[in-house]
Each structure stands twice: as C-alpha cells, then as structure tokens.
Amino acid sequence: MSTHPTQARAPRRLWWALSALAAVACTGPGQPTPVSGTSAGSASGDGAAPVWQVRGPGGLAAIEPGTRDSALLSAQACSDCHEAQHRDWAQSRHALAWTNGIFQSEYRRKPRRWCVHCHAPLAPQVDEVEAEADGGALAEQGVSCAACHVRAGRILARSHHPDSPHDTQVAADFGGPSFCADCHQFSFPVFALDGHAERSTDFPMQATVSQFLAARRAGKVPWPAEATGPAEARDCRTCHARGEAGHAYQGAHEPAMLERALATSVCRDDQVIVVTVENRGAGHNVPTGDIHRHLVVRVWRSTAPEHLFEAFLGRRFEPDPSGGKRTTWDSTLAPAERRRYRVPVADLGGEPDEPVAIEARYVYVLDEHPRRSPGEPTYRVLYERRAPIEELSPCAP
The missing domain is CATH 2.60.40 (Immunoglobulin-like)
Structure with missing residues (x-):
C-alpha cells in the first residue's frame, strides 16, 4: 500500500x-458519544447507566467520587494495603497524567478546565487546580486509584474479596472498553468565549476505543501470546495491564x-x-x-x-x-x-x-x-x- x-x-x-x-488547546481529555459494542450496561443488566458513569460524554465535567475522605482519595493511602498495585501505578503515565512535561507545556499555553477533566479528573482535584494553577497534592496524582475505583463514596471493582474491609460496589463491566472510553474516546469540544467547553461536536478527537472494538469484531487484534479466554471477552487490559500487579497500564x-x-x-x-x-x-x-x-x-x-x-x-x-x-x-x-x-x-x-x-x-x-x-x-x-x-x-x- x-x-x-x-x-x-x-x-x-x-x-x-x-x-x-x-x-488545539491541550493534549486531550474527555469522552465522546457512547461507544457501541461495549459492555456499558449496568451490572444488573437493566439497561441503566453503568454505576461508574457519573458524568456525561465529552469530559465536559469532572468525575465526582462522592467523598472528600483522603483515606479513599489518596493513592498513598491505598499503598498501605495495595503495595504492588501502587508501585505499578506510580511508574505509569496515569500517575504522570497531570505532571508530565508534554501535557504541562501545552496546558500552560492554554489552561482550560476541560483539559483537567481527564488529566486530574476527580472533582476535588479540579477544585485544587481552580484554587491554585499548579494544583495540589491530590491533583499531582493525575489519574489516581480513586479516579477509577471510587464512586458515590464507595470502592468500585469487578469483584469483592471476602476479606476486604471496603464498602464495595461490584460492577461486572468495570475496567472494560466503555470504562476506558471515559477518557480515551471523545469528540472535539466547542469552547465558549470564557474558555470553558460548552459542548462536544460530532467529530472524533480521539477514537482509540472504537478503533479497538472494530478490530476485535473483525478478528484483527494481534493479541499477546499470554492472552487467554475467548477473543470477544478480551479488552484493553489484555495488552495494557502490565506490571507486577497489572496496574502499570503501559502505552506509547x-x-x-x-x-x-x-x-x-x-x-x-x-x-x-x-x-x-x-x-x-x-x-x-x-x-x-x-x-x-x-x-x-x-x-x-x-x-x-x-x-x-x-x-x-x-x-x-x-x-x-x-x-x-x-x-x-x-x-x-x-x-x-x-x-x-x-x-x-x-x-x-x-x-x-x-x-x-x-x-x-x-x-x-x-x-x-x-x-x-x-x-x-x-x-x-x-x-x-x-x-x-x-x-x-x-x-x-
């Protein structure tokens, strides 16, 4: 070709x-129109929005964790019991989402709140950035444990270990393609005169998840040798969940x-x-x-x-x-x-x-x-x- x-x-x-x-204004956050072909329904199968979906498409709002308790929001606090997962995360681009030099060099040129909604996506993180341009200790954690695992003040996971002390909401589709799409699939925004993103367009800005789903349907995903289970059950984590405890999420x-x-x-x-x-x-x-x-x-x-x-x-x-x-x-x-x-x-x-x-x-x-x-x-x-x-x-x- x-x-x-x-x-x-x-x-x-x-x-x-x-x-x-x-x-464009920044290196890219958000989520677009819903991604078809994902397991986006509720864990109960009643057709309601997934329990983790607390914001609309396009990254127009922050993720509300439903708590301000540092024991649930601080990645360092999580490390007390989840050392291996924390080590993986600490060396990932998720941990660097807010502080990495490429993003910061773009953000400083045009500091728009829309960008923060995926690089320090929790509402308390956004509040820190609003109060102090460089953010605070919570914002510096970027896409932290809580960004994925805390909703409505509860821990969110695919399963609940019987020995876990947490009040846990179990969601079978947690961590699936539609979950990743919340920050890795979105359309170009339209900015108002004051700089805030007022709506999303119909034109994709990032289409990573829909690209993957199309390739999976066509049988063109080159799965790693260690992949197990039927191809239709494999997802983003099959390739990207690396590290000692599968929380490194490596990329380009x-x-x-x-x-x-x-x-x-x-x-x-x-x-x-x-x-x-x-x-x-x-x-x-x-x-x-x-x-x-x-x-x-x-x-x-x-x-x-x-x-x-x-x-x-x-x-x-x-x-x-x-x-x-x-x-x-x-x-x-x-x-x-x-x-x-x-x-x-x-x-x-x-x-x-x-x-x-x-x-x-x-x-x-x-x-x-x-x-x-x-x-x-x-x-x-x-x-x-x-x-x-x-x-x-x-x-x-």
Whole structure:
C-alpha cells in the first residue's frame, strides 16, 4: 500500500504549515458519544447507566467520587494495603497524567478546565487546580486509584474479596472498553468565549476505543501470546495491564510497547529504497490518542539535505464552521496495516557512493524539536541506519 501522493515528499515548509492545523488547546481529555459494542450496561443488566458513569460524554465535567475522605482519595493511602498495585501505578503515565512535561507545556499555553477533566479528573482535584494553577497534592496524582475505583463514596471493582474491609460496589463491566472510553474516546469540544467547553461536536478527537472494538469484531487484534479466554471477552487490559500487579497500564511512552506495536523494515529494489512500516502488534490505530502524535519516515544523504524524503503518518485537522475541529486526512495505521514507501536513490542527490541515512520516529508532540524542552522525550527512534545502497538487503520477490 503506497502513501497518499500528496504526502510522499512534502517539503518541510509545507509539512509545518499543515501540521500547524493540528494545534488545539491541550493534549486531550474527555469522552465522546457512547461507544457501541461495549459492555456499558449496568451490572444488573437493566439497561441503566453503568454505576461508574457519573458524568456525561465529552469530559465536559469532572468525575465526582462522592467523598472528600483522603483515606479513599489518596493513592498513598491505598499503598498501605495495595503495595504492588501502587508501585505499578506510580511508574505509569496515569500517575504522570497531570505532571508530565508534554501535557504541562501545552496546558500552560492554554489552561482550560476541560483539559483537567481527564488529566486530574476527580472533582476535588479540579477544585485544587481552580484554587491554585499548579494544583495540589491530590491533583499531582493525575489519574489516581480513586479516579477509577471510587464512586458515590464507595470502592468500585469487578469483584469483592471476602476479606476486604471496603464498602464495595461490584460492577461486572468495570475496567472494560466503555470504562476506558471515559477518557480515551471523545469528540472535539466547542469552547465558549470564557474558555470553558460548552459542548462536544460530532467529530472524533480521539477514537482509540472504537478503533479497538472494530478490530476485535473483525478478528484483527494481534493479541499477546499470554492472552487467554475467548477473543470477544478480551479488552484493553489484555495488552495494557502490565506490571507486577497489572496496574502499570503501559502505552506509547513505553519502548517495549512501541517495539511490539510497530515494525520497520528496509530493503533495496535495484536503485529504489523500500521502507515498510507495519502496525503488527496494536489492536487500534497507530498513532492513536493525542492528536499531535505522528510517525515520520525520513531518507536522505547528508550532503544533499534539500532532497530529503519525508513521509508523515498521522492526522490533519481544520476548523469546522459549526465549532471545534474535524479530521480532514488520516494516514494512521490500522491493526495489521502496513505502509510502503519507495524512494528512488537518484532523487536523494549527493554522491553516487555516499551512504544513505534512513530513520523512522514516533513523535509525541507537534514539533519534535520544540524551542522549549518539556523535560521528557518528544520522540522515540523506531529505526535508524546509515549504509551504502549496496549494503541494503534485496527486497523479496
């Protein structure tokens, strides 16, 4: 499958002009229209909203835990009995949801409450941010234990251990795809003049969960070897619930997850370099999630940078007359999809015997080389090689 003809060799000035359309207020919270195909009904099966669903779609409101008791809201308090789960969580992006440099660099430019609703989603956390721009001890916990496990002042879980001291609400669909969709599936918002999000549009901003559900229905999810049970019963946790106690919830910031998800291969077809990028291990599109994320493939010779070949795998956006933004172009990789780029060596310029540089990167931000560093990596290298054309392996027939 070849790339879109207008994207194969976009000059850098065009690339940046198009990329600028992707800029939005923050790195992305919320939840959209309800996700079909999830186990979203109540545990009793009466068709009511799930017990954990305490806010409407779109992340327009905070999550109300129904308590202000620090014994239930503090992740540190949870660690007294749940040490392994706390260790997992503490090294996850959930724990860093509010404090990570990429989010904070975006949020400081446009500090909108809508962003807080998924990066420090509990109502008491939002109150801290309203009182103090940088938040407080509770906000700094990001997506904490309570963000998932506390509703109506009770512990929420899939089951209740007989030795547990907690007043527990059991929900069979807790932690399923529709639960994850509360922050990982949502539409573009429309902001009022005062900066608050007044409604959601019909245009998806993040569609990670619906992408996964479509792939699961089509039998295209590349489940990890350790996956058990029928495919229709597997969910987001099957791939993402990692760590000692299954609470690390790793994603694109974890090198091992990227290595599992993406494969980059290079070969030579006579005097043409062929670069193939494949989504071999993710059950949703790659990249997914934050709208700034993209892949970039580059082929060049050092003495002729003006002949750089550069391909972009991501999304483009434009303002919609009805408010918010909408996607105008999407070259992300669906599960099991591969994208192949053919680069004639003659197009690269330079000397005939000069080595060729080849690189693929996963980029987390709009500009992989920002003027101000967010204090954490803005990209990860997926593949890099520098070699004479003759040293590249011939492509298979």
